[in-house]
Every structure is written in C-alpha cells, then in structure tokens.
Amino acid sequence: MSEPTIEVLIDANTLQARIAELATQIRKDYDGKPLVLVGVLKGSFLFLADLCKHLDNNVIIDFLQTSSYHGGRSTTGVVQIRKDVDVNIEGVDVLLVEDIVDTGTTLSHLIDLLGTRKPASLKIASLLSKPEARRVEVPVEYLGFEIENVFVVGYGLDDAEKYRQLPYIGVVKDS
C-alpha cells in the first residue's frame, strides 16, 4: 500500500506568524505577571514550544496529559488524566495551551478540574478550533485559526501517533 499524501492546510510560515501575534497579545495582557503555561500533551508540544519562545521570564512551563481518543479519530467523550501538572497553581494565572478544540469535551473537563485548585485566572490558548464539531462551549481567549470539520495532522497533531513532526497543518488524503 502506498503512503497517503498530506495536503497542506496551513503552511509553516502562516502558523509562525499567527503564533507571534498571539504571543504579543499574551505579553500585553499579562504584562510581566507570573504566568503558568500548561501544555496539554501530546498535541500542543510544538505550539507551546514556539509560543513560549516569544514570552518573557515571568513564564513557567508545565504539562498535563489526558486520554480520550485511544488512537481513534473520534472522541469517546471520556476524559482521563494520565499526567497531572507538577506545579501548585493556586493563586496564579494559568493559561491552558491546547492543539485543537474539537467537541470541547477535553477542555471543559480540564477547566472544571483546574478550577477546583483556585488559580487567580484560567484561560485557554488553542492553535486550532473546529466550531462545527462543538458539543460543549468553551471560551478560547487566544485562538490561532478556525478550520472546517476535517481531521487534520501535523505540527503536534497525530493520526495514530504519526505526523506530529510536520511543520505545517495538513489533511491526510488516503490513496
């Protein structure tokens, strides 16, 4: 069987330019105050890496990991915490960094969970959003791009763990 082709949806330069804009907004909004960036693994690793390079020394980086897809392409609706954050977020500003908001289930669960730990504020940065797929509304303060309801890969996003290394967002065209 031949390798599927990947059609570019958002190229690397466009991604980087938008991430720089989001970082400018974040710097302005937090204005040097301590800020914990919490990357949602694994999909956000490249977005968080590129975003944080534009930020200052007020930033602390942490990660958590959920599981709800179990390698498939559609959500099961059940969100489990596989790896929790290491830092104490009580009383500090927290920015959850996500790759994509699809149904909204994951982020809505994480907002409830992290909210119980009493952060000073809890906001969301997501590289992508598929508004048509939404089942639970979640407020995304810093959004990279809205896309159509298609399954995308690259720049951290996977299809059964493949394609995360691509520097762009693409759509898998099965041959």
Ligand code: IMP
């Ligand atoms: P939600 O809970 O349905 O919003 O799903 C969020 C998670 O599903 C994301 O963090 C991704 O890991 C995964 N996901 C949703 N859509 C896609 C996609 O198009 N490609 C790859 N992963 C996706």
